[in-house]
Every structure is written in C-alpha cells, then in structure tokens.
Amino acid sequence: MADADMMQLYSKRILALAADIPHLGPLPDAQGSAMKRSPQCGSTVTAHVRLKEGRIAGFGQEVRACALGQASAGVLGQAVLGASREDLARATEQLEKMLREEGPVPDAPFAGLEALIPARDYPNRHASILLAWQAAVDAIDACAEAADGARDARG
Structure with missing residues (x-):
C-alpha cells in the first residue's frame, strides 16, 4: 500500500474514532455476550448487552x-x-453494502460510518470493520437464547 493510500485510509477521523471507543470493556451484568473473530487478520470483538423492552440498555465491547x-x-x-x-x-x-459499493452510508444514527468509505478499496479489511456489528447482533441473540433456556428450566 502506497504512503498516500495509507494516509487516505488512516485519516485523522478514523484514528480519532479508534482512539475513543465508547463502552469499552466488559459489562458485568450482561444478559448476552458474543465474540467474533476475523480469520483473515485475527481481529476479535466481544460484545456484551443488557436489554430492556427489546432495546439495548447496557453495552460493553x-x-x-x-x-x-x-x-x-x-x-x-x-x-x-x-x-x-x-x-x-x-x-x-x-x-456491508457500503463497503462493496452497492449502497449508501448507513442510516442515522450510524451515519458516522461514512468515515470508513476509503476502506472500500481494501476488501481484506472489511471483515474487521464488520466484527463489532456482528458481535452486537449475536449478543442480542444470546439474550434471547438465555431467556429461552431459563423458561425451559422453570418448566
């Protein structure tokens, strides 16, 4: 990757987002957790969620x-x-569609993902970009599985 390409890919905005990740760390009272790993680069993200009325009330990553x-x-x-x-x-x-140039930037409140548009040209980085999102969805699914298991245990 040429130096100019690296400068575009690793913009100040991307580096600022990377340096200040909200809700960093585990969530002690999580109802569901999930870990995702990119086999391409070894990156991992574990998401922890607590739900209230079907919406995320607590989050850790x-x-x-x-x-x-x-x-x-x-x-x-x-x-x-x-x-x-x-x-x-x-x-x-x-x-995913934005990264493949098949769609626009995600809707608000996630429109900040437009900072990652320069990564379109680097498909080997897409898996790492998607990890947190996939882990969060899987953590919500784990909440439902835990609730189903608790109901089954009660009879």
Whole structure:
C-alpha cells in the first residue's frame, strides 16, 4: 500500500474514532455476550448487552482489532444505546453494502460510518470493520437464547 493510500485510509477521523471507543470493556451484568473473530487478520470483538423492552440498555465491547475495526466499533458505541436487534442488523447490512459499493452510508444514527468509505478499496479489511456489528447482533441473540433456556428450566 502506497504512503498516500495509507494516509487516505488512516485519516485523522478514523484514528480519532479508534482512539475513543465508547463502552469499552466488559459489562458485568450482561444478559448476552458474543465474540467474533476475523480469520483473515485475527481481529476479535466481544460484545456484551443488557436489554430492556427489546432495546439495548447496557453495552460493553472488548475490541482487539486494527484501527479500522476500532473506528467501526467507535461508531457503534456512540449510538448503540436504545437500538434494537433490527436496527443493528439493518446497519450491519447497510455497512456491508457500503463497503462493496452497492449502497449508501448507513442510516442515522450510524451515519458516522461514512468515515470508513476509503476502506472500500481494501476488501481484506472489511471483515474487521464488520466484527463489532456482528458481535452486537449475536449478543442480542444470546439474550434471547438465555431467556429461552431459563423458561425451559422453570418448566
């Protein structure tokens, strides 16, 4: 990757998002957690959620990823509280399409993902960019599985 390409890809905005990730760390009273790993680069993100009435009331994330994955997690962390599973699944799909140049920037409140448009040209980075989003959706699904298991245990 040429130096000019690196400068465009790792803009000040991406580096700022990566340096200030909201809700960093585990969530002690999480109802569901999920870890996602990119086999391409080894990046991992673990998301922890607590739900109230089907929306995220508490969130934590453990991010071990490149600056692009960290920036993506930063955008997620800024707007995740109050989001539903459907909101995050839609944003994840929109992000995938944006990266493949098949769609626009995700809808608000996740429009900050436009900072990652320069990553379109680097498909080997897309998996890391998507990790936080996929982990958050899977963590919500884990809440439902835990609730179903508790109901089954009660009989």
